[in-house]
Amino acid sequence: MKLEEVGRILEADLLCGEDLLLREVVTVCGSDLLSDVLAFTIQETLLLTALINMQVIRTADLSDLIGIVFVNGKRPGTDLIAMAQQKRIPLFVTRLPMYEACGRLYQYGLKGCI
Amino acid sequence: MESLNTQVIVLNFELKGSDFEAAGEASSKIKLVLQQIGIRSDVIRRIAISAYEAEMNVIIHAYRGKMKAEIFSDHTKITLKDEGPGISDIKLAMQEGYSTAPDYIREMGFGAGMGLPNMVRCTDKFDIESSVGIGTTISMTVCHNPLTIVGQ
Ligand SMILES: Nc1ncnc2c1ncn2[C@@H]1O[C@H](COP(=O)(O)OP(=O)(O)OP(=O)(O)O)[C@@H](O)[C@H]1O
Ligand SMILES: [Mg+2]
Numbered sequence: 648m649k650l651e652e653v654g655r656i657l658e659a660d661l662l663c664g665e666d667l668l669l670r671e672v673v674t675v676c677g678s679d680l681l682s683d684v685l686a687f688t689i690q691e692t693l694l695l696t697a698l699i700n701m702q703v704i705r706t707a708d709l710s711d712l713i714g715i716v717f718v719n720g721k722r723p724g725t726d727l728i729a730m731a732q733q734k735r736i737p738l739f740v741t742r743l744p745m746y747e748a749c750g751r752l753y754q755y756g757l758k759g760c761i
Numbered sequence: 762m763e764s765l766n767t768q769v770i771v772l773n774f775e776l777k778g779s780d781f782e783a784a785g786e787a788s789s790k791i792k793l794v795l796q797q798i799g800i801r802s803d804v805i806r807r808i809a810i811s812a813y814e815a816e817m818n819v820i821i822h823a824y825r826g827k828m829k830a831e832i833f834s835d836h837t838k839i840t841l842k843d844e845g846p847g848i849s850d851i852k853l854a855m856q857e858g859y860s861t862a863p864d865y866i867r868e869m870g871f872g873a874g875m876g877l878p879n880m881v882r883c884t885d886k887f888d889i890e891s892s893v894g895i896g897t898t899i900s901m902t903v904c905h906n907p908l909t910i911v912g913q
Binding site: 679680681682683684685686690696698700701702703705706708709710711 | 781782784785788789792802803806809810812813814869870871872873874875876878879882
């Protein structure tokens with residue numbers, strides 16, 4: 648599934664990365680623990696999280712995540728968005744809470760990193 | 762900061778405890794250089810993740826430190842030497858889930874006690890030495906071609 652379809656399913660706003668929406672999502676991870684993201688994700692995973700600090704972008708960059716969806720309507724600051732743009736990491740924000748957002752993507756056939 | 766000859770690329774960084782703004786910058790620069798010289802992306806990922814875990818540990822747990830990456834043609838070696846409280850029981854610290862990180866670190870998404878085990882998992886060689894009240898030194902090696910066995 649492409650990132651643009653993820654955005655539609657989650658009724659999400661795109662914060663940056665318009666030119667990267669044709670990236671293919673293979674696996675998804677829903678987590679507010681960056682320690683776990685670093686330990687358990689595989690290359691090109693999409694991250695769903697409620698964390699909106701700079702370390703999320705660092706983590707995404709260093710572990711080659713394919714994009715980030717902020718759940719619960721959490722909107723990051725402009726400095727975070729600027730860094731994501733520079734690192735070419737697409738960002739979405741959805742009003743859906745974590746469980747609902749993960750559930751919808753799972754229903755469409757996207758699996759976790761196991 | 763960067764010195765280059767045909768043998769090895771050496772990158773040196775200074776790390777400051779509690780500097781969360783800069784946390785990850787050193788690992789990010791190491792990753793960029795590895796990409797520029799065309800190392801396999803899955804190998805870069807293992808180097809980047811282990812470097813970042815170690816860099817974060819200095820930022821979170823120590824006062825200051827030095828980080829050095831030596832990129833050879835067939836392997837990368839990363840060494841971190843910090844001044845800090847040190848680790849009294851390394852065996853315990855290496856266990857998954859053991860963490861002394863305070864609450865504000867957990868709110869940031871770290872402090873699950875996964876860092877050291879993850880460094881071991883991502884690297885081909887991992888060494889740690891620590892003196893209580895003085896500091897901790899970590900050295901990690903990752904082969905660029907996972908079939909190669911690296912000497913000392
Ligand atoms: N450089 C260091 N200086 C002092 N203590 C350290 C250092 N690195 C690790 N420790 C100690 O070892 C523990 C385990 O480290 P580890 O990296 O596995 O987990 P963490 O940093 O607490 O959490 P996480 O890595 O999941 O964010 C730490 O909580 C800390 O007590
Ligand atoms: Mg750690």
